[in-house]
Amino acid sequence: MAVPAIFARPDGMAMRRTMGRFLTGVAVVTTQHEGEQFGMTINSLTSISLEPPILMISLNFNTRTGDALLASGSFAISILGVKQEAVARQFAVRGGARFEAGAFDTTEGGLPVIAGALAQAECRVAHQYDIGDHQVFFGEVVSSRFRDGEPLAFNSGKFGAFRDFNHDPMPWMF
Numbered sequence: 649m650a651v652p653a654i655f656a657r658p659d660g661m662a663m664r665r666t667m668g669r670f671l672t673g674v675a676v677v678t679t680q681h682e683g684e685q686f687g688m689t690i691n692s693l694t695s696i697s698l699e700p701p702i703l704m705i706s707l708n709f710n711t712r713t714g715d716a717l718l719a720s721g722s723f724a725i726s727i728l729g730v731k732q733e734a735v736a737r738q739f740a741v742r743g744g745a746r747f748e749a750g751a752f753d754t755t756e757g758g759l760p761v762i763a764g765a766l767a768q769a770e771c772r773v774a775h776q777y778d779i780g781d782h783q784v785f786f787g788e789v790v791s792s793r794f795r796d797g798e799p800l801a802f803n804s805g806k807f808g809a810f811r812d813f814n815h816d817p818m819p820w821m822f
């Protein structure tokens with residue numbers, strides 16, 4: 649695509665394409681309300697605070713998962729590995745069945761999470777804001793676990809793998 653000559657206020661698609669250049673991992677957010685399970689694929693997952701442990705997700709207003717999450721006050725996230733692209737697609741089909749197929753674990757609080765995910769975390773909603781066309785949820789992490797593995801990546805609308813992690817580590821971080 650040719651580089652546009654001017655800066656311009658982005659419409660929805662231009663905003664998606666602008667921010668789509670920011671490489672992310674892929675996660676599934678899940679929740680449960682009145683006995684029904686809900687879940688959807690997201691890449692708006694961000695770590696916010698370490699102590700206390702808080703993360704953030706941003707969900708479009710018109711998702712079934714967002715409404716259920718607002719009503720239940722709790723949710724879980726599963727950070728997907730590179731072999732879980734099919735799960736990411738299954739949880740992104742609008743109106744599609746989510747829990748009929750696949751393998752799930754259960755958090756201590758009884759929420760479904762994706763089995764084999766690189767990390768799973770259960771959260772209690774600490775704050776919720778409506779901003780623009782999204783609902784932003786800040787979740788206090790009440791329990792989590794993680795394993796090593798290659799992450800599923802997403803960039804410019806495509807799933808993929810980001811394999812070159814052999815540069816020098818940031819020594820103070822991990």
Ligand SMILES: Cc1cc2nc3c(=O)[nH]c(=O)nc-3n(C[C@H](O)[C@H](O)[C@H](O)COP(=O)(O)O)c2cc1C
Nearest residue numbers: 688689690691692706707708711712713740741742
């Ligand atoms: C890689 C990827 C990332 C996504 N990230 C988000 C996100 O952060 N927030 C959001 O609202 N939708 C996101 N979506 C779209 C939802 O997964 C999709 O709209 C889903 O069908 C909503 O499900 P629901 O309406 O059944 O809850 C993403 C989709 C993909 C494939």
